[in-house]
Amino acid sequence: MLVLLLAANLFVLQRHVLSEKDSPQDKDQTFEKVVQPFFANHCFACHNDDRHTAGLNLEALDNAEALTKDRAKLNLLFTKLKSGQMPPPDQPRPNADTMAAVVD
Numbered sequence: 562m563l564v565l566l567l568a569a570n571l572f573v574l575q576r577h578v579l580s581e582k583d584s585p586q587d588k589d590q591t592f593e594k595v596v597q598p599f600f601a602n603h604c605f606a607c608h609n610d611d612r613h614t615a616g617l618n619l620e621a622l623d624n625a626e627a628l629t630k631d632r633a634k635l636n637l638l639f640t641k642l643k644s645g646q647m648p649p650p651d652q653p654r655p656n657a658d659t660m661a662a663v664v665d
């Protein structure tokens with residue numbers, strides 16, 4: 562169940578926050594309801610306001626535009642998620658196969 566939920570989160574991240582069709586308001590809603598909680602659960606432990614591991618502070622992203630503005634960083638983020646490098650292997654994380662199926 563948890564795995565499905567996480568996979569769904571990634572799906573929403575890619576399909577809605579990045580979509581050209583959704584309005585900025587829709588994107589921000591999706592961001593607040595789905596993407597931020599996902600980051601909070603799996604990423605804030607290391608990438609937060611106090612602890613910028615690898616120079617990355619995901620807590621600083623407070624709307625959809627902040628996330629999508631920096632394409633290079635976003636691509637890197639997807640690469641890390643898809644490859645299973647983030648969250649690090651010793652952390653609770655989405656099932657790699659399910660996630661790969663969703664983000665491809």
Ligand code: HEC
Pocket residue numbers: 600603604605606607608614615616617634637638641642646647648649652
């Ligand atoms: C247990 C601590 C920890 C957690 C939790 C964590 N990370 Fe990381 N993150 C690291 C470390 C350490 C590095 C640097 C080493 C590396 O790049 O693999 C890193 C690097 C990164 C980078 C590359 C940054 C750059 O500019 O090189 C990205 C993107 C990233 N993490 C995204 C995430 C995302 C998204 C999540 C949640 C799904 C997450 N991380 C969860 C510790 C963590």
